[in-house]
Amino acid sequence: MQRRDLIRGAGTVIPATVAFQMLGAKWAFAQDGDFDSPIDVLNYALTLEYLEAEFYRQGNSADLLQGKDAEYLRTVQRDEEAHVMALTDTINKLGGSPVPAPKVDFGDAFTSRESFLEAGFTFENLGVSAYLGAAPALFQEKELLSAAASIFGVEARHAAILGNLLEKPAEGGVYMGATETPKPRDEVLQAAAPFIVSTVTL
């Protein structure tokens, strides 16, 4: 597939409200108008990945963790940095402009092991829901869809392990049910807003 072909999908119309009933779940996928183009979706993801990568960079520098905790969280940081690089690279190759890293403030997240892991747990589960919610907006772009899905799965791994390090209940802590729950763009923005001090388009 030519890169040109990927860009041609700009303005792809997302299927109208996806009201797929499975296990009684309501899907909150991207709606018409949530995203202007595939590059818009990738920049949305890039902002979240910047947020996460910087979160773990600061957290891991705070010297709060030891042993397995420290080892795991270094790997999580590596993953988020790889996601930032891959998304930036992809946006550039598609002829788009990657959004800049947002200015962030994580408040008192780095005061203890628990506060660090707890905030990470929140970010990871948010990331899972954000990727799933945006997936239909990439439906016509199979290459990008596969790439986004491969990141989404890793965010789910992070979420589960952070929940387990915090010794949360298996169901409703480590796992969030038999299926992941998508979140639409406005809900994700609302959840991430407290940590972003610069004005960004999320």
Added chain:
Amino acid sequence: MILMESPIPAGRRRLLFGGRPVLTFREEASRRNFIKGSALVGVGATFVAYTASDQTAFAQGSGTDLEILNFALTLEFLEAEFYTMALQNNVVSGRERELVTPIRDHEMAHVQAITATVQDLGGTPTEKPMFTFPDGVFTDRAMFLETASMFEELGVTAYHGQVPNIQSPDVLAAAASIAGVESRHAAVIADIMGGNPFPAPFENSRTKDEVLNLAGQFIQS
């Protein structure tokens, strides 16, 4: 995008159960459909017994959503049965049992959900195969965990292999929401067994060629 190496070393994949078949289908048609599905999504082929004629089936995969769903259903049947038997045999206890119990429940829910989806689409859900699990897998904790890890990592790559093939946004929604849960399972099992829950920054998927390489040793030619 950068694609990383498979989290499961090739050597371990090839030695899975010493090449003995795990799945036995009552009807030849079901078995051939499963193998066709394996080619579509790139995994699972090593679980079934092969005959020379199966090489033809690989080339015939047309990849309708129904075929993909029925392939996924077979994998979910496998996982649901595996965890049900493991818990009945108390192969793990304490926190480990607490972590494994929802995995069984999820796999059972996936079976129900995929079955319902196939029916909604006007298809016929594939039959549940008979499973032959290796001796000791439900009594030896390490063997159970290693097998569980194999199934979960295969499940992850199976769903990710399907992503570009799925034709309906609704089916994609269902498959993706399940795939994320399989990723959670894979990470937790890896953590319990002292492995690496984060083998790569990107989930892997398997290609048809990889499956043929893996399956080659089991094909009588």
